[in-house]
Amino acid sequence: MENDSSGQIRMMQGNQACAEGALAAGCRFFAGYPITPSSEIAEHLSVALPKLGGKFIQMEDEIAAMGAIIGASLAGMKSLTATSGPGFSLKQENIGYAGMAEVPCVVINVMRGGPSTGMPTLPAQMDVQQARWGSHGDRGVIVLVADSAQESYEQTIRAFNLAEKYMTPVILLLDEIVGHTTEKVIIPERSEYEIIDRKKPDLPPDKYLPYRETEDLIPVLATFGTGYKYNVTGLCHNETGFPTNDPAIIGAQIKRLTDKIIIHKKDIIRNRMVMLEDAEIAIFAYGSVARSARSALAKCREAGIKAGLFQPTVLWPFPEDDIREVAGRVKGFVVPEMNMGQMAREVERACRRDTPVHRLNRVDGQPITPGEIVDLIKGVV
């Protein structure tokens, strides 16, 4: 791995940290299209990738960028694209293709306010449900979220690892605050993190079936040009990769696309639990809002309020079981979000009405402050 900066402490933007994390993960292909507030990821990689023998290309539009990274991945390169709200909408069809054809790749969406062109330079968390349900059809998805430049670096590496391990597109969500805040990043030593590469076929070409159902439900796709001639399509397909209209095969394939994420959810889901052991009220917060929540938590504890923080670093699959467990111990959840309550509804669903969920929503492009969270908590306890 060509990463000469390990162990260093550096100042960098969240966006730059994503680019650096991608290189550390072994990403050697980036295709993108300019869009605020994510363009720094592309700009940084346009400089860095050719120096490592990798490829950067600015495509004619967002759709093309998504298509190009799927093609590059099938040709054997770990591939990344980065975008923001409107671009994320445009990419959805090809994200669904990568899900259906099970091609590993990573999509970073630095969230800005919407709908439509919305607020190009202001933060929001309005794409968290789109990340789950944005493309048509039904399949399991993996969506990570980062709250800082440090976590942007680490989560980008994890996004590549999960993509390669589960043969699926992985979405990493930042919000504009995280993407554009310059802060300290400790570049981890190579020994501190794992790098996962997709499996290679262990059968000769004449015995190889790309979409053969395996015990772990994850297919093994050969790299184009390595002697395994097979078909990749977005149509419902059988184990050979060719289109089929057989209801039994179609049903099993679509079910497997969901199951291959769900049966591995314990390996995928990671939460940060802060002071939840004795907590009476739990804050559910992610992204930049989790930083305000940590500050709010300290203020609450100073005031004698037993608050705790549940911070998911994986939004999808949703940590339903973990929320359910915490819900049994606390008197209520507080869910501050820079949207109209997109994840609060998931928390409510997990609590099954046994535990009240209090929402705090800002959709004006302004960050949620610790004071706002403290005020809400004081109001409910």
Added chain:
Amino acid sequence: MFNYLEYIRESNFPHIWCAGCGDGIILKALIRAIDKLGMSRDESVMVSGIGCSSRTPGYMDINTLHTTHGRALPFATGVKLANPDLKVIVITGDGDATAIGGNHFIHAARRNIDLTVLLYNNYIYGMTGGQCSPMTPVGSKASTAQHGNLEPSFNTSGLAIAAGASFVARTDVYHVQQCEKFISKALQKKGFSLVEIMTPCPTAYGRRNKMANPVTMMEWLKDNMVPVAKYDKMTDQEREGKVSAGILCDIDKAEFTAEYDKLIKKVRTE
């Protein structure tokens, strides 16, 4: 007799194309061209979009990538740029390449990336039942132009030349030896190469335009495809209803993936 079986995925036959469709003629011409050039199929990838034409790769024993509607060129760009040693052939249709994929079409030509594009032009959206495409001639009928099409069509080959392609040729499935020859030339060209191949769709186009019989459509190609040297000397009146055939552009210039490799060498020695 040429043995096609070595090159096809026999288990995927019978094919989906209608009786009288010209797409199988192109498939066979492509196979013969690949065979004569001695191309390695392990190191070749066929990428297609959506539509009747785009089902071609599925019948060939080669690395095949059947993508989303109009997007074959971006996927192919990713494959080629990630591994320039791969020979990448793109199969597309008039609707796929010039309507939904129009933006990718002009930009892939502009970049002059080394892709061989076979554009099957049958004047219609065949797979979805005969809607008009950007190539449907003015006055022709389609399921979404039942009173006759009002919109002028693209000069697709001209568009590719203007955008920056290295090699552009137009041919048809009646003149099948020419078709094979142009495909072969396109495969050998380093740069963006396009072969626009006129192919009949009696089911979706002919049926609505007094050419329901496949033989009538073949005769139309025989009578109306005019060698480009002759076409150039014709008056506008004589050109009415005729289509020029031949090599329309063949130039050598900087190819994108080769230029990228030079860039890598440059930045690594700086």
